[in-house]
Amino acid sequence: MTTGASIICGHPEFGKEVQAAFPKLFEVLPRVGAALNDMTSRPVEKPEEYQRVILNLGLLAGVSMMELVTLAGHGFGQGAMKIARTLMETVINAEYLRQSPAELDAYLGWAWVEKNKDLAYLKENLKYLLPQLTKEDIETIEREFQKVRPLFADATTARIRSNWCRMNLADRATKVGLAPIYGRLNRLSSGFIHGTIGGLTRHFVLEEDKDRIAIPPSLNYCDLALISGHQMMCFMVETLAKTFGWTPVHPIETLVADFKYAWNITEPAEAAEKK
Numbered sequence: 212m213t214t215g216a217s218i219i220c221g222h223p224e225f226g227k228e229v230q231a232a233f234p235k236l237f238e239v240l241p242r243v244g245a246a247l248n249d250m251t252s253r254p255v256e257k258p259e260e261y262q263r264v265i266l267n268l269g270l271l272a273g274v275s276m277m278e279l280v281t282l283a284g285h286g287f288g289q290g291a292m293k294i295a296r297t298l299m300e301t302v303i304n305a306e307y308l309r310q311s312p313a314e315l316d317a318y319l320g321w322a323w324v325e326k327n328k329d330l331a332y333l334k335e336n337l338k339y340l341l342p343q344l345t346k347e348d349i350e351t352i353e354r355e356f357q358k359v360r361p362l363f364a365d366a367t368t369a370r371i372r373s374n375w376c377r378m379n380l381a382d383r384a385t386k387v388g389l390a391p392i393y394g395r396l397n398r399l400s401s402g403f404i405h406g407t408i409g410g411l412t413r414h415f416v417l418e419e420d421k422d423r424i425a426i427p428p429s430l431n432y433c434d435l436a437l438i439s440g441h442q443m444m445c446f447m448v449e450t451l452a453k454t455f456g457w458t459p460v461h462p463i464e465t466l467v468a469d470f471k472y473a474w475n476i477t478e479p480a481e482a483a484e485k486k
Contacts, residue, residue: 221285225428229284232430236437239469240280242461243444247273249460250451261312264319265454268305272298272447279440286428289403289414291436295443296400299392300380302443306387306450307376314376320359321375327356389446396439399432438474445470 230237251269258266275298282291308315330352333340341349363371376383384393402410413432414424425431445466452459459466470476 221281221287222428223285225286226284228428228430229286229433232433233437233473235475236441236473239473240441242469243441243448243466244273244276246448246459246461246466247276247444247451250448250455250457253455253457255455259312260319261308261315262454264315265305265309265450268301268308269447269451272301272305272444275301276440276444279436283433283436286430286433288427288430288432288434288436290427291440292396292400292403292432295396295436295439296404298440298443299384299389299396302447302450303380303384303387303389303393305447306389307378307383309450309454310387317362317375317377320362323352323355323359324363324371324375326352392439392442396435399435441470441473 247269251266251273255262255266275294279291279294279298282288282294304318308318330344330349333344360371363375365372374380378386381390381393381397384390399413401407402413404410411424415421416425416429416431419425445463448459448466449463451457452463
């Protein structure tokens with residue numbers, strides 16, 4: 212039996228190819244990362260509840276971006292696309308709550324809907340785990356769920372809707388100004404996430420093998436994942452700046468200029484976004 216064998220995760224040697232493919236991105240990416248880190252680490256005295264949520268969504272966005280870069284850097288572009296979809300929703304929700312702080316009760320109250328679903332699942336399928344919950348735990352979940360239920364119940368059927376927000380993600384993206392990136396990213400990433408036939412076919416490299424999907428590493432979809440992540444990081448910094456009235460350590464204008472430089476965008480912003 213072999214002992215002491217080292218474990219290699221992914222394809223770290225592929226990182227050189229990714230850096231060579233996107234040299235300008237990796238030149239400027241530390242700047243938006245530093246801006247986000249600065250924003251999320253500043254002391255906040257007695258933040259409003261919506262500000263505290265947005266602050267933590269900003270932290271979550273930073274973690275998701277690290278995950279995205281790690282996957283793309285190892286040649287897992289399709290996996291990076293899945294993270295890009297998660298990052299997009301985080302950023303959309305943060306800006307939506309900034310613009311509509313009255314929706315915070317629904318965002319927070321949804322926690323009790325999720326806990327009530329978990330409790331119902333335990334009762335139905337994992338009864339042997341129920342003793343791990345105290346009677347008080349169960350009563351709290353059921354009581355708090357009933358309190359928030361009116362926020363999510365359909366007026367006609369009394370059924371609980373499937374999302375914390377009455378507005379679906381596409382409409383929230385439109386409201387906050389991210390409809391173009393939603394339209395570009397959601398269609399592709401959803402195929403990867405759900406394993407649809409469209410998502411499956413995008414794993415193939417037909418000139419190499421028409422019967423089996425290609426196995427990473429490769430640069431496939433790394434560009435779309437990275438450009439989407441970069442754009443959303445810039446957006447998240449701006450959301451945090453507006454939420455707290457702060458000036459980023461690297462101004463928004465600088466981050467936008469970095470984005471255009473990294474991705475060779477020279478045309479007007481509206482034309483670039485449509486492209």
